Amino acid sequence: MNILETLDETTMQGAVAIFRALGLEVTGTDPAELRKYRNRLMMQHHPDRTGNTKAAQKINAAYDILTGKQSPRATPSTGDQGQAGPAGYTRNAERGTPVWARAGYSGALRPNATISRSNYTDINFIKMSMWELSGRSQEEYAIWGFDGAAFRNAVTVYGSPRIFFYMATAMLELQTKGCRPCACRAVIVTDNGNRNFWLIYADGKYFDDPISLEHGSFNDNPSNDHSFRQQLPDLLDRLQEHRVN
Numbered sequence: 001m002n003i004l005e006t007l008d009e010t011t012m013q014g015a016v017a018i019f020r021a022l023g024l025e026v027t028g029t030d031p032a033e034l035r036k037y038r039n040r041l042m043m044q045h046h047p048d049r050t051g052n053t054k055a056a057q058k059i060n061a062a063y064d065i066l067t068g069k070q071s072p073r074a075t076p077s078t079g080d081q082g083q084a085g086p087a088g089y090t091r092n093a094e095r096g097t098p099v100w101a102r103a104g105y106s107g108a109l110r111p112n113a114t115i116s117r118s119n120y121t122d123i124n125f126i127k128m129s130m131w132e133l134s135g136r137s138q139e140e141y142a143i144w145g146f147d148g149a150a151f152r153n154a155v156t157v158y159g160s161p162r163i164f165f166y167m168a169t170a171m172l173e174l175q176t177k178g179c180r181p182c183a184c185r186a187v188i189v190t191d192n193g194n195r196n197f198w199l200i201y202a203d204g205k206y207f208d209d210p211i212s213l214e215h216g217s218f219n220d221n222p223s224n225d226h227s228f229r230q231q232l233p234d235l236l237d238r239l240q241e242h243r244v245n
Contacts, residue, residue: 004055012129015062015202024058026066026133030208031165038063068120068169100131103140104156104192120173123155130157132168140192143167144222145175148233151223153178156192164189164210168201187238188213190220197222203240211239 004021008014019026024037038059044057064070101113106221115124129136137160145153153175159167168187175184187201189210195217198210213235217225222232 002056007058009058009065012065013064013117013132018058018062019066023124031067031206032208034063034066066166067094068173098128098160099136099138100128103127103131103158104142120170121178123174126170126174127157130159130163130167131169133163134159141167141172142190142192142220144188144190145171145184146186146188146232147175147183148236150229151188152180152182152184154221161198161210164198164200165206168206170204172201186232188222189221192220195220197237202236205243 004018005022007017009018016026019034019037022041024034026034029037041059042056044060045052052140061070097110098113101111105111113124114123115128118125120129126143137158139158139160140153140156141159142156144151153171155171155174157167167189171187172184175182185203186199189198189200190196195215197213197215197217199213200207200210213228215222215225215228217228222228
C-alpha cells in the first residue's frame with residue numbers, strides 16, 4: 001500500500017506528514033517554496049502524466065490545509081495526552097492535560113483543552129495545530145493581532161520561528177472571522193521571557209525574514225508600551241509605501 005493512502009489529508013498533522021513522506025519538511029518551508037514544491041509534485045502525480053488521481057488529490061488537499069485555504073479537521077488526542085473524543089474534544093481525565101494546552105499557563109490550575117471548532121477561530125485548535133506544525137516544540141511564543149490601532153487578540157502557543165507563516169495565518173483567521181471579527185493589519189510574535197518582538201505579517205504580506213522591532217515594554221506584551229503601539233501604524237505605512245514604490 002502507498003504510504004499516502006494511510007495519511008489523512010484533512011488534519012494539520014496529516015498534511016504535514018504527506019509532504020514529509022514526499023521529501024519536504026514543511027515546518028521550515030516558506031509559502032513560495034511550498035507552492036513550487038506542490039506544483040512540481042503535481043507534475044509527477046497528475047493522472048495525465050501516468051500519475052495517481054488519489055495521490056494528486058491528497059497533495060492538493062494537504063497544500064490547501066497548510067496555506068489556510070481550507071480549515072483542517074482536529075486530530076484527536078491519544079495516549080498520555082488524554083482520552084480522545086469526537087472532533088478533537090479532549091477529556092481532561094486522570095491522564096492529565098495535553099501538552100499543547102499548557103502553553104501560556106502556570107501554577108496548579110489545569111487549562112481547558114476543549115476544542116469546539118476545528119478551525120483557527122478556536123484558540124485551542126490554534127494551540128494544538130502550532131504544536132503539531134512545530135514538531136511538538138515546548139518553546140512558548142505569543143501571537144498578537146493588531147487592527148491598526150490596538151492589539152485585539154493574543155494566543156500563546158508552543159512553536160518555533162520556522163512556523164511563523166502558520167502563526168500569522170492562524171491569527172488572521174481568528175481576528176477576522178472569530179466571535180468578534182475585526183481588521184487584522186499586522187501580526188506580531190513575541191518569544192515569552194526574552195522580550196523579542198517580530199513583525200511577521202502586515203497589510204497582506206507575510207515576511208519570510210521577520211522584522212525585529214524595538215520596544216520599551218517591561219514584558220512580552222506589546223500593549224504595555226504605549227509609545228510602541230502609537231508608532232506601529234506609521235511603521236506599517238512606511239513598509240507599505242516601500243513595497244509600492
